[in-house]
Amino acid sequence: MASHDVTRLKAHEMAALLRSGETSSRGLTEAHLAAAERQNRALHAWLVIDRTGALEQADKADRRLAEARKAGRQALDALHPLCGVPVGLKDLVSVKGGQATAGSKILEGYVAPFDSTVTARLREAGAVILGKTNMDEFAMGSSCEHSAFGPTANPWDLSRVPGGSSGGSAAAVAAFHTPLAIGTDTGGSIRQPASLCGIVGMKPTYGRVSRYGIVAFASSLDQIGPFGRDTRDAALLLHAVAGHDRRDATSAPVEVPADLLHLPEGDDEAAAYLKGRRIALPREYFVAGMEPGVAARVREAVAAMEQAGAHVEEVSLPHTDYGLAAYYIIAPAEASSNLARYDGVKYGYNDRSSGDYIADYLKTRGAGFGPEAKRRIMLGTYALSAGYYDAYYLKAQKVRTLIKGDFDSVWAAGFDAICAPVSPTVAFKLGAKVDDPVAMYLSDTCTLPLNMAGLPGLSIPAGLSDGLPVGLQMIGSPWSELSMLRLARAYEGITARAPWRDLDPAELSLTDDPSTPSPMDRKRAIAAAGAPGRQA
Amino acid sequence: MASLSRADVEHVAHLARLGLTEEELSRLEAQLNHILDQYAILTTLDTEHIPPTAQTIELENILREDVVAESLGVEDALANAPERSGSHFVVPAILGGEGGA
Numbered sequence: 001m002a003s004h005d006v007t008r009l010k011a012h013e014m015a016a017l018l019r020s021g022e023t024s025s026r027g028l029t030e031a032h033l034a035a036a037e038r039q040n041r042a043l044h045a046w047l048v049i050d051r052t053g054a055l056e057q058a059d060k061a062d063r064r065l066a067e068a069r070k071a072g073r074q075a076l077d078a079l080h081p082l083c084g085v086p087v088g089l090k091d092l093v094s095v096k097g098g099q100a101t102a103g104s105k106i107l108e109g110y111v112a113p114f115d116s117t118v119t120a121r122l123r124e125a126g127a128v129i130l131g132k133t134n135m136d137e138f139a140m141g142s143s144c145e146h147s148a149f150g151p152t153a154n155p156w157d158l159s160r161v162p163g164g165s166s167g168g169s170a171a172a173v174a175a176f177h178t179p180l181a182i183g184t185d186t187g188g189s190i191r192q193p194a195s196l197c198g199i200v201g202m203k204p205t206y207g208r209v210s211r212y213g214i215v216a217f218a219s220s221l222d223q224i225g226p227f228g229r230d231t232r233d234a235a236l237l238l239h240a241v242a243g244h245d246r247r248d249a250t251s252a253p254v255e256v257p258a259d260l261l262h263l264p265e266g267d268d269e270a271a272a273y274l275k276g277r278r279i280a281l282p283r284e285y286f287v288a289g290m291e292p293g294v295a296a297r298v299r300e301a302v303a304a305m306e307q308a309g310a311h312v313e314e315v316s317l318p319h320t321d322y323g324l325a326a327y328y329i330i331a332p333a334e335a336s337s338n339l340a341r342y343d344g345v346k347y348g349y350n351d352r353s354s355g356d357y358i359a360d361y362l363k364t365r366g367a368g369f370g371p372e373a374k375r376r377i378m379l380g381t382y383a384l385s386a387g388y389y390d391a392y393y394l395k396a397q398k399v400r401t402l403i404k405g406d407f408d409s410v411w412a413a414g415f416d417a418i419c420a421p422v423s424p425t426v427a428f429k430l431g432a433k434v435d436d437p438v439a440m441y442l443s444d445t446c447t448l449p450l451n452m453a454g455l456p457g458l459s460i461p462a463g464l465s466d467g468l469p470v471g472l473q474m475i476g477s478p479w480s481e482l483s484m485l486r487l488a489r490a491y492e493g494i495t496a497r498a499p500w501r502d503l504d505p506a507e508l509s510l511t512d513d514p515s516t517p518s519p520m521d522r523k524r525a526i527a528a529a530g531a532p533g534r535q536a
Numbered sequence: 537m538a539s540l541s542r543a544d545v546e547h548v549a550h551l552a553r554l555g556l557t558e559e560e561l562s563r564l565e566a567q568l569n570h571i572l573d574q575y576a577i578l579t580t581l582d583t584e585h586i587p588p589t590a591q592t593i594e595l596e597n598i599l600r601e602d603v604v605a606e607s608l609g610v611e612d613a614l615a616n617a618p619e620r621s622g623s624h625f626v627v628p629a630i631l632g633g634e635g636g637a
Contacts, residue, residue, distance in 0.1 A: 110616055111615065111616060113608060113612035113613065113615055113616070114608060114612065205593070206591075206592050206593055207593045207595065220590060220591045220592070246600065249595075249598040250591070250593070250595065252593055252595060319581075321577065322577060322578060322581055324574070325574050325575045325577050325578050326578065328571065328574070328575075329575065336552060340553075343553075344618065345617070345618070345625055345626075345627050345628070346616065346617060346625055347616030347617065348616070350618045352618070352619075352628070356628075357627075357628030357629065357630050358553070359555075360628055361553040361555075362550075362553055362554065362555030363555050365552075365553050365554050365555065366554055366555030366556055366557075367555075369554070371560075374554055374556070374560070374564070375564065375567060375568070375571075377552045377554060378545070378548055378549065378552060378554070378564055378568060379568060379571060381548050381551050381552040382540070382544075382548045382568070385548065385551060392575065394588055395578050395583060396578070397588030397589055397590060398583035398586040398587070398588050398589075399578060399581065399583065399586075400588070400589040401586050401587055401588060401589040402581075402583070402586060404589055404592065437567055437570075437571060438570055438571060438574060441571075441574075452592075453592060454591075454592025454593055478592075478593065
């Protein structure tokens with residue numbers, strides 16, 4: 001290693017050093033906390049940095065590691081690789097005794113009375129929770145600008161968004177504040193920020209990870225997944241949190257493959273996986289309005305896999321164009337139902353000043369929710385209201401059947417994976433789309449069909465366009481996460497020596513300057529200078 | 537498909553129990569209609585004989601033994617309540633008032 005900065009290590013490298021005793025979890029945790037604290041003004045990736053809690057967990061992990069080292073090889077092998085490794089959680093994951101705002105003012109001050117299943121599994125593994133990351137309110141958005149607590153900046157260009165809704169998690173991993181973070185993905189909220197920040201992010205199969213203790217957005221679409229700086233790290237985190245949970249009836253009793261812990265180490269060994277794989281390239285995913293640089297990187301990536309022995313064929317997913325409209329009926333409909341719980345009675349913001357219960361609800365919810373949450377509640381309420389249910393919600397559910405059928409026919413034809421773009425654009429400027437909901441929704445065109453069909457998918461860095469990261473999306477059949485990660489690992493293998501691999505985010509070094517403007521300052525300055533074009 | 541009038545927007549906001557300002561209502565009227573325009577594409581698709589999909593992984597009938605197990609304690613459950621009475625949430629009165637219940 002050229003550098004002694006431990007924050008540059010991958011989680012699997014940290015795991016090896018922790019086992020040998022060459023480093024301690026306290027040391028790792030201190031280094032990551034320091035980076036997060038130093039740069040949070042400029043990036044605003046974190047809503048909470050829990051120094052005290054993290055160091056306590058680190059010391060506990062160090063004790064577990066020391067005991068295991070004393071007990072011998074077997075005891076060390078029995079520890080999860082994430083024992084002692086830092087992780088960030090999107091601020092909709094419940095951690096007992098801590099906040100879970102979901103980026104909303106309506107949950108400000110709420111203290112989670114229990115751990116989510118994801119939290120409990122991370123504790124069991126011995127991972128160190130550094131804090132909670134910023135997000136679009138209730139995970140509704142593609143830029144992190146809908147957070148009630150201010151936007152997050154992209155470490156590649158501080159005047160641009162990190163993507164969303166899990167933008168804080170993606171920015172924190174890209175900026176080396178943590179090797180790993182948890183996000184949620186309802187229409188692309190893990191894959192799109194992973195793409196825009198140049199890291200790996202995976203949305204697992206619906207039902208793979210328990211949603212118990214996660215603030216709900218759209219319950220038939222929401223799924224929890226990992227961010228990491230490479231596929232091996234993402235696989236470790238998925239392994240730690242996945243699996244059936246009796247407290248979430250939609251979590252599936254499907255075994256979690258132990259081989260998630262053993263993705264190939266060597267690049268050549270990894271690349272060999274490509275030989276004979278059948279990859280489908282859906283023509284409908286190269287949509288109008290897609291930046292040429294994005295389409296070019298995706299086609300180059302697929303060509304490289306073909307050269308390494310994969311068979312690539314163009315396919316048609318004919319109902320893709322209907323996905324956006326159907327999604328933006330189903331997701332708001334489910335959201336309007338889920339968000340009915342914020343009534344100011346059980347928890348959260350409340351205004352009881354009028355003495356009339358309807359008036360109190362109106363005031364509580366009117367003041368507690370931000371603009372995007374209100375828009376979605378309105379859309380969903382309308383789509384479910386008397387006289388419109390058949391035209392909107394039922395129709396959208398039928399279209400959902402057709403979208404799922406498109407994918408089923410690809411699997412039936414014997415393809416191993418579908419490769420596609422993640423986001424039609426690279427990271428856009430702060431403020432460029434925030435007042436135009438339809439423009440923002442278009443960011444999800446290539447990602448939301450998977451949520452509609454329940455499929456696993458990931459984003460993996462595939463180079464740069466205009467100096468900004470482009471992600472390649474890999475989509476698999478249900479429960480094929482291991483195969484998808486092997487395929488992505490193979491792509492890492494064949495691009496290991498590409499000049500864009502392991503580049504530092506271009507503007508990361510600026511974030512160390514204490515006089516650097518905050519993302520909110522930048523957003524205001526851009527607006528004041530006269531907003532540049534949407535695609536800027 | 538339908539378009540929303542200002543009165544429709546106010547009605548939906550009331551159904552959703554969202555107190556909105558005049559400015560918000562105006563902005564939402566324009567934005568919601570723009571979004572509804574995007575839904576028009578769905579009318580071009582014949583779905584008469586297509587069954588709806590509500591969930592994708594086809595799990596059904598999740599059963600468990602009917603046994604008492606530990607769950608969230610009363611104190612924990614009430615800890616975030618703005619107002620409580622003993623082991624209960626205090627809810628706004630909905631009976632009485634105008635038109636009774």
